[in-house]
Amino acid sequence: MLRNPQLNAKGELQHLLSVEGLPRELLVQILDTAESFAGVTERDIKKVPLLRGKSVFNLFFEGSTRTRTTFEIAAKRLSADVINLNVAVSSTSKGESLLDTVANLSAMQADIFVVRHGSSGAPYLIARHVKPHEHVINAGDGRHAHPTQGLLDLFTIRHYKKDFSRLTVAVVGDVLHSRVARSLIHGLTTLGAPEVRVIGPQTLIPAGAAALGVRVCHSMKEGLKDADVVVMLRLQNERMSGTLLPSAQEFNKHYGLTADKLALAKADAIVMHPGPMNRGVEIDSNVADGPHSVILPQVTFGIAVRMAVMSMVAGGG
Amino acid sequence: MLRNPQLNAKGELQHLLSVEGLPRELLVQILDTAESFAGVTERDIKKVPLLRGKSVFNLFFEGSTRTRTTFEIAAKRLSADVINLNVAVSSTSKGESLLDTVANLSAMQADIFVVRHGSSGAPYLIARHVKPHEHVINAGDGRHAHPTQGLLDLFTIRHYKKDFSRLTVAVVGDVLHSRVARSLIHGLTTLGAPEVRVIGPQTLIPAGAAALGVRVCHSMKEGLKDADVVVMLRLQNERMSGTLLPSAQEFNKHYGLTADKLALAKADAIVMHPGPMNRGVEIDSNVADGPHSVILPQVTFGIAVRMAVMSMVAGGG
Amino acid sequence: MLRNPQLNAKGELQHLLSVEGLPRELLVQILDTAESFAGVTERDIKKVPLLRGKSVFNLFFEGSTRTRTTFEIAAKRLSADVINLNVAVSSTSKGESLLDTVANLSAMQADIFVVRHGSSGAPYLIARHVKPHEHVINAGDGRHAHPTQGLLDLFTIRHYKKDFSRLTVAVVGDVLHSRVARSLIHGLTTLGAPEVRVIGPQTLIPAGAAALGVRVCHSMKEGLKDADVVVMLRLQNERMSGTLLPSAQEFNKHYGLTADKLALAKADAIVMHPGPMNRGVEIDSNVADGPHSVILPQVTFGIAVRMAVMSMVAGGG
Numbered sequence: 031m032l033r034n035p036q037l038n039a040k041g042e043l044q045h046l047l048s049v050e051g052l053p054r055e056l057l058v059q060i061l062d063t064a065e066s067f068a069g070v071t072e073r074d075i076k077k078v079p080l081l082r083g084k085s086v087f088n089l090f091f092e093g094s095t096r097t098r099t100t101f102e103i104a105a106k107r108l109s110a111d112v113i114n115l116n117v118a119v120s121s122t123s124k125g126e127s128l129l130d131t132v133a134n135l136s137a138m139q140a141d142i143f144v145v146r147h148g149s150s151g152a153p154y155l156i157a158r159h160v161k162p163h164e165h166v167i168n169a170g171d172g173r174h175a176h177p178t179q180g181l182l183d184l185f186t187i188r189h190y191k192k193d194f195s196r197l198t199v200a201v202v203g204d205v206l207h208s209r210v211a212r213s214l215i216h217g218l219t220t221l222g223a224p225e226v227r228v229i230g231p232q233t234l235i236p237a238g239a240a241a242l243g244v245r246v247c248h249s250m251k252e253g254l255k256d257a258d259v260v261v262m263l264r265l266q267n268e269r270m271s272g273t274l275l276p277s278a279q280e281f282n283k284h285y286g287l288t289a290d291k292l293a294l295a296k297a298d299a300i301v302m303h304p305g306p307m308n309r310g311v312e313i314d315s316n317v318a319d320g321p322h323s324v325i326l327p328q329v330t331f332g333i334a335v336r337m338a339v340m341s342m343v344a345g346g347g
Numbered sequence: 348m349l350r351n352p353q354l355n356a357k358g359e360l361q362h363l364l365s366v367e368g369l370p371r372e373l374l375v376q377i378l379d380t381a382e383s384f385a386g387v388t389e390r391d392i393k394k395v396p397l398l399r400g401k402s403v404f405n406l407f408f409e410g411s412t413r414t415r416t417t418f419e420i421a422a423k424r425l426s427a428d429v430i431n432l433n434v435a436v437s438s439t440s441k442g443e444s445l446l447d448t449v450a451n452l453s454a455m456q457a458d459i460f461v462v463r464h465g466s467s468g469a470p471y472l473i474a475r476h477v478k479p480h481e482h483v484i485n486a487g488d489g490r491h492a493h494p495t496q497g498l499l500d501l502f503t504i505r506h507y508k509k510d511f512s513r514l515t516v517a518v519v520g521d522v523l524h525s526r527v528a529r530s531l532i533h534g535l536t537t538l539g540a541p542e543v544r545v546i547g548p549q550t551l552i553p554a555g556a557a558a559l560g561v562r563v564c565h566s567m568k569e570g571l572k573d574a575d576v577v578v579m580l581r582l583q584n585e586r587m588s589g590t591l592l593p594s595a596q597e598f599n600k601h602y603g604l605t606a607d608k609l610a611l612a613k614a615d616a617i618v619m620h621p622g623p624m625n626r627g628v629e630i631d632s633n634v635a636d637g638p639h640s641v642i643l644p645q646v647t648f649g650i651a652v653r654m655a656v657m658s659m660v661a662g663g664g
Numbered sequence: 665m666l667r668n669p670q671l672n673a674k675g676e677l678q679h680l681l682s683v684e685g686l687p688r689e690l691l692v693q694i695l696d697t698a699e700s701f702a703g704v705t706e707r708d709i710k711k712v713p714l715l716r717g718k719s720v721f722n723l724f725f726e727g728s729t730r731t732r733t734t735f736e737i738a739a740k741r742l743s744a745d746v747i748n749l750n751v752a753v754s755s756t757s758k759g760e761s762l763l764d765t766v767a768n769l770s771a772m773q774a775d776i777f778v779v780r781h782g783s784s785g786a787p788y789l790i791a792r793h794v795k796p797h798e799h800v801i802n803a804g805d806g807r808h809a810h811p812t813q814g815l816l817d818l819f820t821i822r823h824y825k826k827d828f829s830r831l832t833v834a835v836v837g838d839v840l841h842s843r844v845a846r847s848l849i850h851g852l853t854t855l856g857a858p859e860v861r862v863i864g865p866q867t868l869i870p871a872g873a874a875a876l877g878v879r880v881c882h883s884m885k886e887g888l889k890d891a892d893v894v895v896m897l898r899l900q901n902e903r904m905s906g907t908l909l910p911s912a913q914e915f916n917k918h919y920g921l922t923a924d925k926l927a928l929a930k931a932d933a934i935v936m937h938p939g940p941m942n943r944g945v946e947i948d949s950n951v952a953d954g955p956h957s958v959i960l961p962q963v964t965f966g967i968a969v970r971m972a973v974m975s976m977v978a979g980g981g
Contacts, residue, residue, distance in 0.1 A: 071456045075400030083709030106428040111740040126940035137963035306443035329454035392717030423745040623760035646771035
């Protein structure tokens with residue numbers, strides 16, 4: 031049997047590559063550790079010395095200021111030195127390979143590589159080649175995974191709903207192209223959520239969705255009924271017209287979250303979105319800014335979750 | 348009566364949005380605080396722990412490396428964590444609104460937003476939507492205001508001239524398009540400078556200039572006579588030809604500061620410029636680098652002023 | 665006699681502009697100091713407080729993420745505050761001159777300027793205009809010099825070979841356009857290496873090479889024979905075809921380092937390359953990744969060398 035590439039020989043977190051494949055105990059440990067950091071970010075001095083003298087490289091092969099910023103803040107609040115590398119415009123343009131780039135940075139004595147790459151699997155490739163004391167955190171690889179987003183979603187759900195064992199979670203929209211959905215669904219299944227539904231037009235639901243243990247719904251009426259948690263996905267601009275969808279307006283009519291549709295869910299349902307939102311497309315503003323929305327707390331918890339993952343992989347030394 | 352959006356309920360500085368509307372005592376308090384920081388930047392270890400553990404976001408919706416750098420240095424010398432966000436190329440390109448961008452960063456537990464934006468009023472809009480413990484500093488909004496530049500100009504004048512109550516200050520050039528001029532003129536008036544003159548061709552002087560309490564002069568001979576302080580404004584490249592001005596040469600001939608024209612001012616007059624200078628256009632090199640010039644001290648004082656403003660809004664907690 | 669622009673009145677290192685002109689004792693002092701920092705970068709907390717409260721400006725007039733990163737890491741491990749300035753897209757685009765840009769940054773109380781510029785001599789020009797307590801480190805100027813690369817090459821050779829006095833060093837490839845080669849050759853000569861060979865096609869060897877005290881070889885067979893150290897230079901993409909070289913393939917056939925050609929050198933020869941490598945052009949992958957290669961240790965030592973230079977110029981205060 032192949033060893034889980036995310037764990038070291040003692041079964042501890044070595045890299046964070048995807049939520050898929052994380053044992054239940056480790057998932058819970060990450061969420062518990064994040065809980066302890068959630069307090070830090072509320073304090074007046076939002077800093078702990080856990081990663082003092084460590085070097086975190088934000089290695090972004092595709093741009094994402096928002097995600098890069100959350101990792102940068104998390105690392106600085108752990109007192110790490112942070113180096114931002116926008117590699118798209120850098121040495122790879124001199125024809126250097128991905129592994130040569132990483133080997134070079136590794137030779138500069140890195141501790142953590144936060145990697146975002148357009149190709150699925152790139153962080154796995156890097157993780158296989160770094161030294162034992164170095165750690166890779168996947169910040170989004172192609173359509174494959176975006177585990178810290180999945181983890182912060184799980185943290186948010188646990189924060190508001192306490193217990194996964196009775197939850198109905200509805201994930202709505204472009205499930206097919208969403209690495210967020212994939213990470214989240216795996217986490218929910220692992221933590222024992224009994225009913226996970228995916229809702230969207232047939233063209234945006236992956237063919238094998240049912241095999242993931244989720245219930246596929248093609249109407250909001252069916253999918254939102256008595257849901258505890260509604261997770262709206264971002265509709266990428268490039269999907270809004272063309273072969274997969276007739277138009278953004280049409281999508282909004284059928285799958286956009288309005289106050290009316292939300293009324294189908296439980297009275298205390300929470301509404302989540304990974305951001306950035308297309309207001310008026312997948313979500314109406316009165317819902318996004320309304321009492322059920324926990325979209326901004328998700329962002330806050332995201333910092334704590336990234337601090338947790340970084341300190342778990344590299345804070346021990 | 349509307350509350351001053353820059354002050355908290357106790358009348359302390361909550362945001363810095365424009366020099367206009369700052370009470371005289373607060374202006375003096377900023378200058379006095381900056382005085383104390385001017386010493387820090389001369390020391391061997393140029394760092395104080397006033398903002399340790401605080402997060403400063405440099406939120407630049409239009410590029411300005413020079414201004415961004417001064418805020419970054421000021422924040423780091425206060426021991427803050429600084430995150431640079433060049434938002435032009437970031438999430439707004441995904442169609443996210445200004446307020447959603449700010450709400451997101453705010454959810455990451457920001458303490459100070461340093462905002463530069465092409466639209467007048469953008470920092471006011473942001474200030475209205477942030478949480479009570481968050482602070483907005485305007486680093487330039489459209490043609491409206493650039494208050495830290497105005498404050499460093501006032502600091503420089505006070506440093507060299509001690510007392511505003513007998514000063515004649517001449518502001519020369521493109522007053523119409525200058526946010527620097529606007530901030531400075533308000534500050535000078537508030538601090539009691541008895542004579543502020545604006546000098547430039549009719550096309551570059553705002554129609555209502557006289558209403559601001561300044562004297563409008565269309566010749567350097569009239570405007571510089573016995574001036575204590577000469578503030579040259581930068582002539583934007585796009586004004587140098589076309590409908591507002593015949594040419595850069597023509598401007599230089601009439602309004603460029605030469606040694607000859609400077610001789611009209613007092614013997615101990617100081618010459619200021621916000622930078623970057625167009626040497627040979629609005630100012631001759633022998634004046635820019637001459638004994639009356641305090642252009643580089645302005646830059647030095649600018650760091651102290653920004654440290655003062657940041658520590659006043661966020662250093663108390 | 666003109667004073668050496670790199671030294672202060674006491675003969676200490678004031679700026680690092682080129683390896684050429686550094687006295688032997690100073691070269692040795694830099695290497696010895698780097699030795700002491702090599703240990704720091706191996707530690708768990710890779711930080712020393714030597715430059716705490718100092719401001720290091722990475723002033724890059726041409727892009728080089730790799731070089732900028734090494735200086736940024738070195739400065740942060742010395743606890744300095746680092747400001748990255750990509751000046752190509754900044755104030756010089758407003759027409760400000762190089763010296764005005766530097767004068768401005770200097771007014772912000774800089775301690776070290778790390779300068780990369782496309783024009784040979786730019787760091788010298790800057791060094792002549794900064795204040796006595798400010799220091800300039802050349803991070804590459806045109807085709808002229810890249811002294812920290814030269815120093816890290818020397819450090820690497822000393823690390824593996826201990827003593828320069830019996831060494832045969834072969835420098836292979838585009839010597840004509842390489843600032844790396846120039847710095848290295850001067851250093852080797854100064855430290856007493858008895859035989860330095862340059863190997864390459866006539867079009868890529870400078871006309872006056874022999875005058876530098878090196879032996880010019882036009883075949884690898886002659887040049888690599890019994891060499892202790894083989895330094896491969898990067899072949900710039902723009903040279904790979906056209907008037908100077910028939911093609912990359914042709915170059916590889918004659919001057920690319922293969923295992924076969926390397927067998928001509930001593931059994932314990934080391935192979936170096938400044939990176940980024942063109943695998944299959946100037947060096948084959950099995951050599952680059954083979955047992956003779958010290959290419960990644962070069963990168964590691966580069967951090968220690970940059971820490972040494974920065975602490976020597978600015979750490980005393």
